[in-house]
């Protein structure tokens with residue numbers, strides 16, 4: 560079978576850089592601040608440039624291309640894409656140099672750098688994100704949301720449950736079924752998983768509660784979470800709780816906190832599958 564035949568039909572996958580290039584003006588005018596239209600197409604597909612950065616594209620063309628850039632199975636719904644656009648616009652109006660020390664980030668050369676689980680993510684003055692890691696929606700939206708959050712507190716060292724975060728009561732059922740329960744099942748099936756996460760994501764273990772492992776991770780600089788797991792024993796079921804530093808409710812909207820945690824659990828499930 561040729562490589563051409565192996566590709567899914569164009570309508571079922573996002574555009575490739577060459578396909579996007581074929582639909583651009585191809586004047587290489589440089590107004591997008593890139594060497595030409597092909598470089599721009601590659602940057603858009605990689606997620607480091609937006610279609611709006613090419614002034615030659617009409618609003619209709621942008622909307623059509625935006626749809627074509629999304630795979631049918633993409634986890635980024637139009638609503639989420641719109642949410643990310645609004646966050647990027649908000650960031651474009653912010654003084655990122657002033658924001659950086661407040662949120663535990665650094666700022667240099669017009670770029671804000673935020674560490675998530677030991678990996679650096681960079682945000683430019685237009686809200687565009689880049690990283691050496693693959694940027695997935697569950698990281699992107701909460702990270703932008705964290706930068707734009709109107710309030711901010713440094714970590715306190717006091718741990719509280721999800722339901723105690725502002726707005727957490729309404730989300731706690733979903734949080735349990737999408738985050739705590741699947742993570743407990745993963746830990747039951749892969750006993751080494753949680754200790755592996757310490758290495759993989761610059762975590763640390765603490766001796767706070769009576770449990771087999773208490774693992775602290777920083778999905779965002781001022782958003783520490785604590786995963787406390789007790790393995791099953793005799794007739795006793797295993798137990799897993801995800802706790803949050805008291806500051807978390809001031810640093811991220813509850814919806815973004817949920818998105819971040821459920822995305823983390825999905826990523827841990829993928830890691831457990833790879834280990835298996």
Ligand code: SF4
Pocket residue numbers: 583584585586587588589590591592593594595596597599600612613614615616
């Ligand atoms: S601004 Fe648009 S037309 Fe000009 S080089 Fe960039 S992509 Fe091409």
